[in-house]
Amino acid sequence: MKKNSINIIGGGLAGSEAAFFLSKHGVKVNLFEMRPDVETPAHKTGLLGELICSNSLKSNRLDTGGGLLKAELNILESSLLKIAEENQVKSGAALTVDRKSFSEEITRLISESKNISLIREEVTNPENLEKPILIASGPLTSPGLSGWMKSVLGEKHLYFYDAISPIISWESINQDKGFFESRYGKGSKNIFNLPMSDTEYKNFWTELTNGEVTPLKEVDKLIYFESCLPVEEIARRGIKSLLFGPLRPVGFENPKAKGAKAVLQLRPESPEGQFFNLIGFQTRLKYGEQKRIFRLVPGLEEVEFIRFGSMHRNTFINSPAHLKNNLQFKKLSGVYLAGQISGVEGYIESVMSGLIAGISILSSLKGIEFTSPPPESMIGAILKTILTYKKNFQPINANFGLVPALITKIKNKKERRNAQAERALRTLKNWSDGFVEKI
Numbered sequence: 001m002k003k004n005s006i007n008i009i010g011g012g013l014a015g016s017e018a019a020f021f022l023s024k025h026g027v028k029v030n031l032f033e034m035r036p037d038v039e040t041p042a043h044k045t046g047l048l049g050e051l052i053c054s055n056s057l058k059s060n061r062l063d064t065g066g067g068l069l070k071a072e073l074n075i076l077e078s079s080l081l082k083i084a085e086e087n088q089v090k091s092g093a094a095l096t097v098d099r100k101s102f103s104e105e106i107t108r109l110i111s112e113s114k115n116i117s118l119i120r121e122e123v124t125n126p127e128n129l130e131k132p133i134l135i136a137s138g139p140l141t142s143p144g145l146s147g148w149m150k151s152v153l154g155e156k157h158l159y160f161y162d163a164i165s166p167i168i169s170w171e172s173i174n175q176d177k178g179f180f181e182s183r184y185g186k187g188s189k190n191i192f193n194l195p196m197s198d199t200e201y202k203n204f205w206t207e208l209t210n211g212e213v214t215p216l217k218e219v220d221k222l223i224y225f226e227s228c229l230p231v232e233e234i235a236r237r238g239i240k241s242l243l244f245g246p247l248r249p250v251g252f253e254n255p256k257a258k259g260a261k262a263v264l265q266l267r268p269e270s271p272e273g274q275f276f277n278l279i280g281f282q283t284r285l286k287y288g289e290q291k292r293i294f295r296l297v298p299g300l301e302e303v304e305f306i307r308f309g310s311m312h313r314n315t316f317i318n319s320p321a322h323l324k325n326n327l328q329f330k331k332l333s334g335v336y337l338a339g340q341i342s343g344v345e346g347y348i349e350s351v352m353s354g355l356i357a358g359i360s361i362l363s364s365l366k367g368i369e370f371t372s373p374p375p376e377s378m379i380g381a382i383l384k385t386i387l388t389y390k391k392n393f394q395p396i397n398a399n400f401g402l403v404p405a406l407i408t409k410i411k412n413k414k415e416r417r418n419a420q421a422e423r424a425l426r427t428l429k430n431w432s433d434g435f436v437e438k439i
């Protein structure tokens with residue numbers, strides 16, 4: 001290797017994953033993280049790899065996008081996925097983590113790594129740093145750095161909003177009104193459910209749709225992303241929309257759910273189960289309105305809010321126009337981009353993007369040409385999509401719609417996806433053995 005060091009901007013999910021990968025391969029990493037001195041509108045701590053909304057890293061099932069993506073990351077020995085698995089909270093079929101111990105462990109391992117220097121500083125002009133540089137500053141990139149990107153890329157940024165679900169305390173719930181069970185009995189049973197009658201639901205829906213929301217800043221353009229729509233926005237689409245979404249009353253055997261019009265689900269936030277989040281209840285309602293409206297749900301009459309839901313700007317660049325297949329900027333040699341800002345959407349997708357950027361940078365440091373992951377794999381399919389998207393680019397999360405069809409048609413959806421997953425894992429393993437292992 002001619003050069004053996006890298007500057008990474010952002011110690012979030014993508015930046016930390018890339019730092020772990022490169023440091024394990026003997027590269028000296030300077031990891032710049034601006035928190036806690038400079039804050040973002042959503043992070044609450046100075047910890048690396050902080051999860052800012054849900055504590056779920058999605059399903060583990062291979063016939064789901066998130067499940068397949070995690071299986072592929074396991075083949076590539078993702079460091080953050082390993083830490084997530086070691087810090088999980090049992091919850092249905094999903095990989096759900098204790099957010100505090102997850103981020104604390106990332107921070108501890110990075111701080112103790114002899115190849116990584118953690119520098120608590122905001123970078124506003126990467127041109128002052130030596131190349132290679134990886135920008136992994138996330139959806140809440142500081143205004144200074146996004147201003148630099150805007151000036152260099154010469155193109156307008158794109159903005160949209162995400163929403164955070166409220167977290168409530170277990171002891172403040174009237175537990176007699178609900179029951180533990182996971183829908184259709186899948187996975188463990190520590191999801192707590194609160195049923196609502198027809199009258200209770202109608203009253204709740206009316207108040208929710210009329211609730212006062214935080215005003216939008218004029219400069220921000222509102223583009224909702226379908227997988228993280230605010231609950232009041234889903235409700236406004238019609239009185240039944242929540243009943244087919246987060247409040248669907250199906251898949252329960254407990255007698256308390258019999259005849260229920262709607263069921264609100266609560267997911268544990270910590271292994272001790274003292275905090276729960278309201279699943280699918282990301283919101284832009286004002287805090288006072290959240291108290292008033294969510295307390296209409298039977299069982300939550302006197303609930304204590306540990307954290308209110310909220311909504312924030314999310315920044316990403318037009319990757320198809322600006323990135324090469326190795327995640328390097330077309331205009332800026334030696335500068336790479338990873339994570340949510342590159343147009344992937346989601347925690348695990350950001351981890352994946354950081355890992356691929358790490359692999360790409362290592363190959364470049366060693367003078368080996370980067371080979372893209374196979375398009376049949378979920379990783380390859382996501383990257384191919386963000387690099388070739390034609391019009392109105394929007395962030396992409398892991399889903400089977402991106403994976404190419406099989407040559408032989410399989411009618412049954414589950415069987416078809418399992419066959420696609422088997423092919424994805426096989427081709428990714430070949431890529432790993434034939435390229436990654438040889439760098």
Ligand SMILES: Cc1cc2nc3c(=O)[nH]c(=O)nc-3n(C[C@H](O)[C@H](O)[C@H](O)COP(=O)(O)OP(=O)(O)OC[C@H]3O[C@@H](n4cnc5c(N)ncnc54)[C@H](O)[C@@H]3O)c2cc1C
Pocket residue numbers: 009010011012013014015032033034035040042043049050051052053054055121122123124136137138139140141142144145162163164311312313314338339340341345346347348350351
């Ligand atoms: C409000 C919100 C809620 C979200 N909720 C979910 C969810 O529930 N589930 C999900 O799957 N995805 C969610 N996402 C999307 C996405 O998965 C996460 O934002 C994820 O953390 C992105 O990972 P990242 O590494 O790209 O960015 P981050 O994890 O945000 O890491 C970027 C890091 O860069 C630092 N930084 C920023 N600018 C600078 C600078 N100039 N100099 C130095 N450091 C800098 C930041 O402090 C941060 O630590 C959410 C996004 C937002 C905005």
